[in-house]
Amino acid sequence: MNDRNKNMHGCKKTPHGWIPSEWDIKTLGELGSFSKGKGISNSEKQKNGYPCITYGDIYTKYDIRIKKFFSFIDEKSARASQRIYKGCILFAGSGETLDDIGKCVAFDNNEEAYAGGDIIIFTPRGVNVIYLSYLLNSHNMLKDRRKIGQGHSVVHIYSSGLGVLNVHLPPLSEQGKIAEILSIWDEAIANLTKLVEEKEKLKQCLMQQLLTGKLRFKSSGKSPWKEVHMGELLTRVFRPIDWTADMQLSLVSLRRRCGGLFRRPDVLGGDYKTQDLHEIKTDDFLVSKRQVSHGAWALVLPDFEGSQVSKEYAIFVNKSPDKFHMPFFAWLAQTPRMIRLARVASIGVHIEKLIFDPEVFLRESILIPPSLAEQKQIADALDSAHSEILLLRAQRVALDQQKRGLMQKLLTGEVRVRM
Template sequence: MEVREPSAKYLARTAFKQTDVGLIPGDWSVSTIGDLASTSSGTTPPRAQANKYFENGSIPWVKTLDLNNGSIVSTDETITPAALSETSLQLYPNGSVLVAMYGGYNQIGRTGILEISATVNQALTAIRPDTKRLHPGYLLRVLNHRIDYWRTVASSSRKDPNITSKDIREFPLAVPPIPEQQAIAEALSDADALIESLEQLLAKKRQIKQGAMQELLTGQKRLPGFAGEWQPTPLGAIGEFLKGSGITRDEAQSGTLPCVRYGEIYTTHNDYIRAFQSWISLEVAVRATRLRQGDVLFAGSGETKEEIGKCIAFVDKLEAYAGGDIVILRPRGFDSLFLGYALNTANVIRQKASRGQGDAVVHISAVALAQIEVRVPDATEQTAIATLLSDMDTELAALEAKLAKARDLKQGMMQELLTGRIRLV
């Protein structure tokens, strides 16, 4: 089923009134969760009797780990009927909204809405709305939108701040008429469905690309029309090595000429340079190392041997420069984009790790890199493989942009709909 971007018809803006939760439409009211729903919590059956209370269980048992700020359709653990009958556990119905109370600021306020009947542990409060006055989906969206509220009430008497069931019952919220609550919940559910579909598609495309890289960059799978052996070739035979020049943090924001600093190879770039983050002045460029189209840049320093020597290809024609702790390979007769992909594969990473020097800070030199071997096909096949993989990257980038747009759209919808600034028909 195709999921489209949610659309809505909007009413004209209405008169607002000032309340404890801010400005809201005049026909909305303000209440608390405790006034509109019943709340309770759960427990953990004795682990010492796991064979009685957990093994071969069939009843879902929700923990903070299971909360995803959306629909809960399965749980990490299940319990037995004996656990339900012999402890204080309750079975909560579909539509119950769950809130995490423990675990510090990164956990408290996490939510979920049951799409199944389930029990919960003692770290969660289960909210059962009076559906004549409070729509469960609307409540879920309000809680997600106002998660920072819990910082204002969390108890800091322990190492990890917590909230209580009382705090949850006293949570104040704006209450539109039930039909409008339902419309808001449905619109935001459509937005969630779009985001989820894009996330799933993106994950699938990334998996496909990863598989293609594993097969194509090792010669396990050949593109149509290509044959012949791949030759193990040391990097020293592929081209010459150069060194980047030291560029300080301040200098990296001093002008308009693009440059790469070694840390950005780890944090910003993957396989090849798509966009620059640092820009130097002409005065700094005079003493810096200028890149040529086709250069391959290695991070000469790093924190671990497993990451040392990560590399990226520079495939553009524009004027750009390399900072210090960067080792530059200038290939002769090899496709640099292919090398950008191939020199980050598992076999090459292992070789780089074995040649890295140091503990707290790891270094790798041009001499060490020159000894690393990579299996390469002829130049035509190199280019064909690189083109296919870069086309996949382009598709992934477009999907990532679409996903970011969908998330921004949802955020904007929440801000407008949950405050009544825009009213849904």
């Protein structure tokens, strides 16, 4: 029940909460009619033809409205499917979780398109379809949709359940204004998402050029990159620690795909069964012996100073700080060539069972810039590109939070729009 507007002037109490006096409450069944999508298996999808949408697309590729299609079918498949028309809402009738089922998206253009099986098509009357899509995808409606989901490993929802869902309806003109405001936020989020994607591509391009010597700084000169053995640059260290049963341990692990370190839940020494823990320090290079073939290695940042790892990790330190820059190596380690080198230095017959051998790794050789200054320039350039991406991601998160707050206030009538 929505009590955010309780006892506010101009609001009325209903069985489903407090809403503005001129707002109405109706069930979806009172607002329109339901039909079903049909056909369209994954094998029927192709790169061109008639636009189509499957139930899985609804909760993996779309948010509020369909702006473009990602899949297409030929004329034969289209005749066996169900055409959709402007002004309808498409619900995912199946999903793997309760949050997936009932996820919906509005179709508000005149393009000829088709809906596959396990999609419930709702055609409303006298309502702004974009407003309704925002409302049906709101947090409050998500809770209601969960209640009518059925099943365990695969969850289903049916038109009979959707038909009894209650929705709050402002006057039609106010619905349009709310949809317009929320669409502005969605457009800003989409633009920022696209910018992040472009910056990611630029960073990848910079990595490919700078970490292979194809692109050099003017100050680097013309001296070629040099080949050196890992053993000339790194040495393995052991920092075993002693702990007591009441000591709180700060354990860390490594993500795959060069995702860096992350903290595990803190535990008391008495609850930790392994008797071999080692301390890590800033600028160590940490390797997961069982996961490095998947990119589980990274430079230890200051936030993880003094944390602990088990014997399943190898710790390396810089052996030649006057010749080798560890932040440069952290970037180099993210390249496909270095991941392959880690696999070569591992023992086993299957990628999921490879075990990294530090001694073999130290006998391998790599190419690095001849000067420490160039290594620092490369690391600084890539750090700057990455920092810009992190900033843009933070801005995108902030916009998304603003939008969620707006949805909560606008869709409940807590804040009214000026007409």
